[in-house]
């Protein structure tokens with residue numbers, strides 16, 4: 001749970017640029033008023049304060065930033081903060097010249113309507129959301145008149161989780177410029193007493209280490225970090241800030257007893273973390289995806305991680321490996337004990353793991369479950385042992401049983417809640433939503449593994465979290481007539497170094513004390529703990545601390561309840577889902593949390609052009625931005641925007657290109673306006689010999705009104721010169737030419753073809769998936785329109801799923817974007833469509849006018865597609881693509 005436990009704020013406050021200067025050239029504009037004033041492009045940010053108060057693991061954080069416009073005209077100021085994914089925003093206010101404009105938390109749809117209304121009346125500023133690895137971004141921008149001041153104040157709350165024996169707050173600091181008064185202040189209050197407290201920053205140099213002050217005694221702990229302007233400088237006379245990195249605070253509490261039961265203001269919270277227990281003997285089944293898409297770095301990192309994990313497996317544990325590609329492979333027929341010989345043999349096996357074929361996820365998982373069932377039946381593993389299944393996949397099931405609901409049903413039936421299932425989704429090609437449902441239905445959890453140089457460490461880190469169960473089937477019980485509205489009170493496992501938290505409401509007004517009992521299965525026998533909480537005691541403990549907000553138990557209860565309702569909702573359906581949603585929404589509104597069901601809307605006053613902003617909470621399953629590093633290829637996709645049968649919006653109909661820009665967590669898009677018949681080069685790699693070309697077709701007849709002819713991709717040619725392979729795809733048929741051999745399929749076929757150098761899967765009437773060894777993988781989506789449609793005809797979309805093995809020399813309309821591309825957006829301003837602001841984009845040294853819009857991704861939902869927000873580059877991508885678009889016209893598809 002590493003990512004979830006981290007606590008992070010990235011703090012950025014950048015004045016928007018009046019011109020197209022890059023961030024760097026801003027510094028040339030620095031004017032000095034006093035020695036201490038740092039004014040960039042007219043704006044001085046003179047104060048940033050991050051104030052964190054933690055009471056019994058519940059963190060309440062306030063970020064305040066103050067700026068003044070020293071220019072003689074109005075300027076835009078952007079407030080930009082990254083929050084931990086597990087945090088909920090609870091309030092935001094903007095104070096301009098002494099007048100405060102608060103954000104209102106509303107039901108998502110209601111907020112959206114209000115936002116659209118405000119936007120249609122005037123300009124848009126906007127709180128933009130984006131999802132990063134550990135954080136979510138919160139952004140707001142506002143125009144400030146000359147000589148005016150603005151204060152932004154953002155509050156968010158979070159329950160810190162214990163992991164590896166510590167609670168961790170992760171504050172990523174990045175002010176991007178020197179700030180006269182910069183301060184991080186953390187106050188911790190723990191009724192059990194603080195045992196240790198660490199504070200460190202990745203950006204802390206020797207000179208700065210003394211600037212971090214930390215101390216703790218008894219129940220209180222403090223950390224402060226307040227560098228002067230000069231201490232913030234990267235060098236003596238530099239105007240750049242060295243504050244850029246992670247600031248981490250870790251602490252733990254005294255544990256005289258494994259239980260701490262606190263009762264305040266009608267709510268209780270119970271923390272349970274026993275120490276000195278013996279680990280449970282455990283059985284681990286690793287179910288590993290070895291399908292073609294794992295080839296290259298992913299499989300290499302998987303091997304690396306598994307080798308490290310093998311070093312951590314304890315002598316009493318039992319384990320086995322199951323690999324799934326198109327077929328299922330097992331290392332041993334049965335689980336084996338982790339003896340030195342078996343571990344050595346396992347290492348050899350792991351080193352030899354290689355990729356093959358498609359993704360038979362269901363087959364792999366079922367083999368693992370059956371193996372565990374048999375192991376207990378035949379007494380191969382100790383009866384008093386606990387078992388976990390860890391599955392790693394980077395794709396979507398496409399052979400065997402591949403329908404997600406069917407897989408869920410079958411797996412649930414087989415596991416019967418006996419073993420938690422942990423699903424690790426490697427990269428962005430996975431159906432994370434499905435993996436999450438599958439895991440949550442089976443008492444486990446899902447985690448995304450980010451494709452990056454540290455993927456192996458992420459995998460190993462996850463194993464460390466779940467590899468030391470101390471107790472299983474933990475049940476915390478409270479007297480029924482004293483409490484209500486309990487959060488989850490039974491847990492499959494308690495892992496070493498973690499903590500169980502249960503909260504609830506006290507219904508007995510006269511209650512003086514509360515007794516709870518905890519039952520669980522330990523390594524050798526069943527264990528019982530008794531916990532006791534005293535109202536007077538808790539109240540007295542809290543009185544010592546003036547800053548405490550007395551309702552922390554209630555807010556902690558609300559936070560935990562909402563989080564668990566949202567989690568249950570993921571796997572629920574029908575009326576149950578509706579009920580869970582209604583309950584979570586009601587609590588989110590009551591306690592003012594920005595959750596996935598609510599949004600916060602900030603409307604700026606008339607004087608400031610009635611600007612409005614909307615803050616949303618992104619969802620991990622929707623975090624489908626492309627891989628984080630270019631080694632893992634930019635996922636580039638291409639499709640026809642117009643004319644799927646269910647989508648009649650009248651937009652111009654040229655082939656639509658979407659280019660993901662992972663490091664910006666954003667996308668670029670453009671059209672190519674060419675005549676039917678033209679063949680465009682999409683990808684060309686002289687090194688691997690792979691080329692992809694596409695031929696345009698038009699509508700059945702041309703519309704007289706349309707100035708520009710609608711076009712679609714009607715034929716795609718994918719070739720690998722070195723392997724002498726050619727694949728031609730049209731909406732009618734699929735022709736594979738391998739040297740002199742030719743195979744023809746139709747879209748009515750279901751095909752899973754594997755041969756040297758390639759795997760071809762045709763999913764009947766939907767799409768085809770092509771993996772090329774040592775090359776790339778593609779999905780071609782078939783769009784079928786109504787046969788008698790007067791205008792439109794069937795067409796194709798191409799999605800590049802993986803291109804990391806293509807060479808540096810790869811080019812083409814799509815291929816050129818497999819290399820990292822950077823851009824900067826400045827000057828967001830209203831465009832001709834009030835819902836689609838324009839902006840200036842700086843890319844490849846060009847200054848382009850671009851428009852914010854949405855394009856459809858049809859990979860998963862061929863009918864409706866999924867909206868992808870992107871910056872649209874006009875005029876056939878002029879200025880973004882190398883050369884002009886006509887340079888990409890070729891004579892034939894091969």
Ligand SMILES: *[C@@H]1O[C@H](CO)[C@@H](O)[C@H](O)[C@H]1NC(C)=O
Nearest residue numbers: 031042070071072073074146
């Ligand atoms: C504002 O300041 C700029 C730069 O100092 C100057 O060129 C311009 O004349 C000033 N405008 C007004 C209205 O004072």
Ligand SMILES: *[C@@H]1O[C@H](CO)[C@@H](O)[C@H](O)[C@H]1NC(C)=O
Nearest residue numbers: 035233234235236237238239
């Ligand atoms: C910094 O600036 C001062 C005054 O402009 C100058 O005397 C000094 O040499 C500079 N120091 C460095 C390290 O450049």
Ligand SMILES: *[C@@H]1O[C@H](CO)[C@@H](O)[C@H](O)[C@H]1NC(C)=O
Nearest residue numbers: 573574575576577578579580
């Ligand atoms: C949903 O809530 C309604 C009203 O409270 C209740 O009658 C119904 O039984 C609930 N349904 C489920 C499936 O929980």
